[in-house]
Amino acid sequence: MFLSKKRLGSRNDEVFYFVTNAILAVITLLVLYPLIYIVSASFSSPNAVSSGKVILFPVEFSLEGYEAVFKNNMIVSGYANSLFYTIAGTVINVGLTLIAAYPLSRKDLPGKNILMFIFSFTMIFNGGIIPNYILIRDLGMINTRWALLLPGAISVYNMIVTRTFFQSNIPIELYEATSLDGGSDFKYFTSVVLPLSKAVIAVISLFYALSHWNAFFNAFLYLNNKSLFPLQIVLRDILISTSIDPSLVLDPETMAARQGLADLLKYSLIVVASAPMICLYPFVQKFFIKGVMIGSIKG
Amino acid sequence: MKKGLARRMMNRRQLYIMLLLPIIYIVVFSYVPMLGLQIAFKKFDGNAGIWGSQWIGLQNFIKFFNSYQFERVLKNTLVVSVYHLIAGFPIPIIFALLINAVRSKRYKKAVQMITYVPHFISVVVLVGITLQMFDSRIGLVATIYTLLTKQPMPEILGNPSAFPHLYVWSGIWQNTGWNSIIYIAALAGVDSELHEAATVDGASRLKRVFYIDLPSIIPTATILLIMNAGKMMSVGFEKVYLLQNPLNLRTSEIISTYVYKVGLTGFSDFSYATAIGLFNSVINFLLIIIVNQISKKISDSSLW
Numbered sequence: 001m002f003l004s005k006k007r008l009g010s011r012n013d014e015v016f017y018f019v020t021n022a023i024l025a026v027i028t029l030l031v032l033y034p035l036i037y038i039v040s041a042s043f044s045s046p047n048a049v050s051s052g053k054v055i056l057f058p059v060e061f062s063l064e065g066y067e068a069v070f071k072n073n074m075i076v077s078g079y080a081n082s083l084f085y086t087i088a089g090t091v092i093n094v095g096l097t098l099i100a101a102y103p104l105s106r107k108d109l110p111g112k113n114i115l116m117f118i119f120s121f122t123m124i125f126n127g128g129i130i131p132n133y134i135l136i137r138d139l140g141m142i143n144t145r146w147a148l149l150l151p152g153a154i155s156v157y158n159m160i161v162t163r164t165f166f167q168s169n170i171p172i173e174l175y176e177a178t179s180l181d182g183g184s185d186f187k188y189f190t191s192v193v194l195p196l197s198k199a200v201i202a203v204i205s206l207f208y209a210l211s212h213w214n215a216f217f218n219a220f221l222y223l224n225n226k227s228l229f230p231l232q233i234v235l236r237d238i239l240i241s242t243s244i245d246p247s248l249v250l251d252p253e254t255m256a257a258r259q260g261l262a263d264l265l266k267y268s269l270i271v272v273a274s275a276p277m278i279c280l281y282p283f284v285q286k287f288f289i290k291g292v293m294i295g296s297i298k299g
Numbered sequence: 300m301k302k303g304l305a306r307r308m309m310n311r312r313q314l315y316i317m318l319l320l321p322i323i324y325i326v327v328f329s330y331v332p333m334l335g336l337q338i339a340f341k342k343f344d345g346n347a348g349i350w351g352s353q354w355i356g357l358q359n360f361i362k363f364f365n366s367y368q369f370e371r372v373l374k375n376t377l378v379v380s381v382y383h384l385i386a387g388f389p390i391p392i393i394f395a396l397l398i399n400a401v402r403s404k405r406y407k408k409a410v411q412m413i414t415y416v417p418h419f420i421s422v423v424v425l426v427g428i429t430l431q432m433f434d435s436r437i438g439l440v441a442t443i444y445t446l447l448t449k450q451p452m453p454e455i456l457g458n459p460s461a462f463p464h465l466y467v468w469s470g471i472w473q474n475t476g477w478n479s480i481i482y483i484a485a486l487a488g489v490d491s492e493l494h495e496a497a498t499v500d501g502a503s504r505l506k507r508v509f510y511i512d513l514p515s516i517i518p519t520a521t522i523l524l525i526m527n528a529g530k531m532m533s534v535g536f537e538k539v540y541l542l543q544n545p546l547n548l549r550t551s552e553i554i555s556t557y558v559y560k561v562g563l564t565g566f567s568d569f570s571y572a573t574a575i576g577l578f579n580s581v582i583n584f585l586l587i588i589i590v591n592q593i594s595k596k597i598s599d600s601s602l603w
Binding site: 031049100102115126213263 | 587
């Protein structure tokens with residue numbers, strides 16, 4: 001009796017596992033298919049793209065799209081600018097975040113709660129677009145690289161992640177041991193805390209770097225000097241707000257060729273722009289996930 | 300007692316020195332703009348600056364409430380955010396429950412690996428992809444549509460009623476995998492003895508999903524629901540703005556994009572735009588406080 005019931009149960013379970021796996025397979029394919037399609041289209045010929053022949057694999061393999069991408073000066077300079085903003089910005093972010101998070105993680109800091117409130121309040125209320133714009137303008141940062149490096153230099157969320165890490169991973173006994181030897185807070189921070197915090201430094205560096213590389217808003221608001229544009233602005237101009245320049249209207253055949261190349265360029269550009277972060281991703285995945293986990297612990 | 304405090308502060312002076320730069324930073328870049336909000340109640344005059352401009356009371360707000368745009372942008376903001384919440388909240392939970400029920404470790408890993416990828420794509424690229432996919436001339440969706448029906452696909456990108464769907468589902472495509480991480484971790488923490496005991500009692504795997512797995516992630520889900528509900532009215536500017544086109548403005552103009560247009564394009568009315576933005580911020584602020592109070596009462600889980 002017992003046996004047959006159990007067997008029945010496990011047969012139902014087999015159905016359950018099969019259905020689960022099948023649903024997941026469908027979801028995964030839905031995520032994956034557009035990505036594969038974009039990569040395949042980017043390696044196809046302009047004609048194949050603009051006549052909608054690409055379905056799954058590259059059609060009439062060609063590198064014309066990529067040639068066009070790397071011939072475009074705006075894209076190349078945008079790439080270089082974005083690299084600069086990502087590296088310089090992340091260094092500033094991580095430095096400020098660490099020196100804010102550490103003191104606030106210390107239970108013996110008088111006024112800790114008020115200071116913490118000053119930071120966390122900015123998560124639920126802020127000045128909004130226009131007052132921020134006026135501030136950046138009054139500081140003389142419009143059309144300077146600073147406009148992309150300083151606003152948002154501390155993410156309070158990342159600061160709380162870091163603080164939580166300090167609180168839960170740096171044993172208090174260590175501090176007691178070193179301060180008995182007359183160690184100062186600076187010295188303790190640089191020689192004991194930081195070396196033990198490589199994991200969280202990696203996590204927040206990655207969070208910041210990703211957000212710099214993908215940032216669009218500040219550049220959109222504060223820059224109109226083309227030589228300072230980060231990649232995302234260039235992308236936006238090409239991917240989203242292109243319209244055919246009426247002064248370039250040519251005979252229909254050249255027009256079609258041009259249009260084909262313009263269509264193809266978009267796919268290649270999407271690949272080139274997203275490649276750095278997506279190539280990095282398998283290697284740093286566990287750090288990102290760790291960051292989500294630390295952040296989920298109530299700060 | 301007072302002496303004690305001064306002494307304790309003195310002992311920790313190096314920590315205060317460390318905090319000095321971050322505090323200056325947050326005051327300048329977060330609190331100074333909050334003071335700038337006063338221009339919502341003023342007639343901003345570029346020469347006189349924020350402090351020198353003339354007070355005009357609630358005029359800007361009254362102008363907004365009476366304008367024909369008020370109802371439209373408020374409604375659009377609500378539609379997009381409520382839709383986003385209703386569709387975007389349960390899907391990662393379901394996804395996590397499914398992942399948790401996979402027995403093959405490799406399959407599980409592969410699914411996670413692939414579904415996290417879109418999270419790393421920028422908003423600009425995401426919108427670019429969406430526009431490419433749904434382009435009625437060369438888009439993949441159009442190609443497939445034509446293949447199946449032998450007819451050209453009707454216009455989607457310029458269709459106002461399609462906008463909320465494009466906005467919400469492109470977000471779900473991008474973030475379902477990533478948003479499920481937290482639930483997958485909570486599920487991994489479930490005591491395996493519970494499952495064993497239930498199996499001995501003859502519970503099927505499906506039953507265990509509902510009676511063991513699901514209850515174990517409810518606390519996490521509650522907190523996330525509070526956070527999401529609190530953020531409801533702060534629909535991000537970027538994606539909406541990038542998905543906008545002259546044809547879909549009827550449904551795609553939300554408060555933040557309208558603030559931008561009023562304040563920084565055309566006649567550039569700083570005061571009026573700030574008033575509209577402030578109206579939105581105050582609603583956000585109240586929402587998060589109310590939602591937090593409610594959850595404190597009913598579930599013991601709250602943000603503060």
